[in-house]
Amino acid sequence: MTDAAFYHRRRVMITGGLGFIGSNLAHRLVALGADVLLVDSLIQDYGGNLFNIAGIEDRVTVNVADVRQASTMNHLVQGRDVIFNLAGQVSHIDSMRDPHTDLEINCRSQLTLLEACRHHNPAAKVIYASTRQIYGKPDALPVTERHLVRPTDVNGINKAAGEYYHLVYNNVFGVRACALRLTNVYGPRQLLRHDRQGFIGWFIRLALEDKEIQVFGDGSQVRDFVFVDDAVEAFLAAGATDTVNGEAFNICGEEHLSHRDLVQMLVAIAGRGRYRFVEWPADKKAIDIGSFYADSSLFRARTGWIPSVNLRDGFSRTFDYYRQHLKEYVGEGSV
């Protein structure tokens, strides 16, 4: 892959740039010599965290703004070669409690960004962070991009719409865009403050704090996992080629683990924590999808991307990071 040279002095923008994946992407792009603009709303509980750019704060530009704000986006997109579009509300649970806010952030803001590109920077290339959630409960495993989109919650619906907008703007208005459907991404700089953004970060926190991890049902549901550095490489690969324009791709890990095996591995690597099987809470059961793992051979064929960090290494590096910085992710000051 020639991504390294491609990004040298490249003018990039990352929406959700202070969040989990966005900030890891920022670290990598700074190392590659890119000109990096981070846009983040820093909305409480969403995942943006200024500590995430510790060490690179003097080498990136931070613009606190809400992607729903058209006038702001019209300005910020100008002159940017590649836009990594990662801003979003990512809690399934919150989306069912307050569907209109999820709509605003995951649908309206995507249209706002794309309209900004259409009218103010049509040469931009946009990489959208989509999610495996849009597939819902799979008909068969592994899930390919040929699987029906059938979301089981409002967040999944709005993410699907956000993805479709990108593909339509590519096909109709020539704003080059593609979507990456991420499965379960884990690693440093993830929000650990609450449990409404998925289970991995929460399990990691509980293990580190030597608390009990509750596994729903018998823990037999299987997932695949992507270490954040591998997800970052997927974004970089997508941003550096036009072979992906107008399409959506699965970005997933090679190892599949049941929740049961996952928590055993976490507790073993952390050397702390314990787990217990508990009954499914009704609200979570209603939007559960059973086992899920995906196939990312389409994206590999287009870009050569391949995940390189195995689960054991990935979780070790994750625990090392949080052991050192846990207070920045769970304390009062963290968001």
Add this chain to the structure above:
Amino acid sequence: MTDAAFYHRRRVMITGGLGFIGSNLAHRLVALGADVLLVDSLIQDYGGNLFNIAGIEDRVTVNVADVRQASTMNHLVQGRDVIFNLAGQVSHIDSMRDPHTDLEINCRSQLTLLEACRHHNPAAKVIYASTRQIYGKPDALPVTERHLVRPTDVNGINKAAGEYYHLVYNNVFGVRACALRLTNVYGPRQLLRHDRQGFIGWFIRLALEDKEIQVFGDGSQVRDFVFVDDAVEAFLAAGATDTVNGEAFNICGEEHLSHRDLVQMLVAIAGRGRYRFVEWPADKKAIDIGSFYADSSLFRARTGWIPSVNLRDGFSRTFDYYRQHLKEYVGEGSV
């Protein structure tokens, strides 16, 4: 089918009730003895037309309101057994010009209606008018419900999201709902004032006014067509059974015609008008999907519904209607 008895004294509500399909549904429901509430915003150019309820105006309740208005919808849904949810912005072209308005009407309003049911009438049954547009350019014909959802314009995306909301509210919150993916519906009471809501109404108007119909390309693109009375029967069938809850169904016609054959038939039946093949306008070509016809055997299996009006009869009845009432659909007073 036992729909007739089912709807006697049934309290129904129709959003978009002064529009094309909504008003035809209202006429039928009045004949069946239902208690009919019509909700319509009467937004200029969208299709709502008070003339559409001529003859039944004293037997229905009309409430002019916008489905985006939560407080209004919270009130109106109460006590309604069946809600036929047909309100929408239906122009592909408008959705590309002003995507945010399309989002407001086709996404936000659906959430607003469903939230109103969830909190104020969870026993309601909701039938959502979806569209074949959500499939985009078909991989194979006829298109079944197993075909990927892959919209080619913003309107198609927002309609897809609207549909998914209904299915999620059925599955998660128990608000019984389903979606009918209509292909090309034609017949009396359709908007004829402009050409931005699809070609059939516009072709009918041009033929009646003895003008030239412009057919894009060589006119080889095939469509299926549903007479509005058959579409109405599909809504009634869906509203009267719980076998359709939580699913989306194609509602299509049995006859497929190329645009070329269609305009020949229209001109022959009307005894007026003429046609000419012209080059595709770039903006329309960009969102064209080639030939499309669907398979509605899934809905037939669930409900016994079968379209009963052939194209020749359907278009004859359509022309008879507009010959008598054309000024209500094209004049200054029409909307």
